[in-house]
Amino acid sequence: MLVDEVEIKIRAGNGGDGKVNFLHAKYVPKGGPDGGDGGTGGDFYVLGVSDLSALSRFRYQKEFSAGDGKPGGPDRKTGVSGGDEEIKIPIGTVITDRESSEVWEITKAGERIQIAKGGKGGKGNWHYKSATHQTPLEFEEGKPGKARTLYLELRLIADIGLIGLPSVGKSSLLNELTKANVKVAPYNFTTLEPNLGIMDGLIIADLPGLIEGAHEGKGLGIKFLKHIKRTKVLVHCISADSENPVKDYETIRRELGEYDKELLSRPEMVLITKSDLVSEKEIKLKIKNLEMIKRDILTVSIHDYDSLEKLKKRLLNC
DSSP: OOOOEEEEEEEOOOOOOOOOOBOOBTTBTTOOBOOOOOOOOOOEEEEEESOTTGGGGGGTOOEEEOOOOOOOOSTTOOOOOOOOEEEEEETTEEEEETTTOOEEEOOSTTOEEEEEOOOOOOOOGGGGOBTTBSSOOOOOOOOOOOEEEEEEEEOOOEEEEEEOSTTSSHHHHHHHHHOOOOOOOSSTTOOOSOEEEEETTEEEEEOOOOOTTGGGTOTTTHHHHHHHTTEEEEEEEEETTOSOHHHHHHHHHHHHHHHOGGGGGSOEEEEEEOGGGSOHHHHHHHHHHHGGGOOEEEEOOTTOHHHHHHHHHHHHTO
């Protein structure tokens, strides 16, 4: 199961407390204060990775923290700093602080962002010595590390997005193009989450079927419309056995526009799938009907090697 949204709590490390100590040495009968400062708390980072399943670990572990700084020591020794903490999240993840509404985004593998800074170590008692205060017992507690409640939302970044109504053959097509081994069955919403495959370096996403009202959350709704925003080219799949291919096309276009009008200007190809189910005469008629939409139109059958090869070449040139 692809986890594409999750809420977690994170905390940078607390600073260590300052030390109260006085020098004890034979050669210094009245040793002064020498308590050291506390160590700094560890910082908290997120690291971008190409593994799209990286959010899965957060289904079971919801809280993370960096190391706390250690207390100061005698002889003005500063405490050991706390270790930094780093969690890995997929490319395309948007990170939102639930309280402050601050937003970060991971756009490439290896990108490292500091989300929370560790607390500063407290001052040891030697800082409080003065001419009139030779044996200070004061010290400073370490500062708390920054704590946040984060909402992580993965928005897939794909070169090609297969879109369309349910059961138009998107998953079967993805399997043939990329050998992705996606579940296929003859009923609506077989695809309950986005599936990805790679064809000659191109990332192809099979996005779950959309229905009228998807932008309002109907069907699988907005949960998957958000992934389309990061897709460079849309391949609009229409089944060859559709009774009204123009209506099918317009239904999906309307949902895209209601969700985000910018999607309507995204490069797009129209693909008539399952061409083996109807006669060549019917295919030609449907292509003619679709000419009114002024889009590049191709036909394909997963059982027709030549049509698959033609589609591959067209996709590679998008």
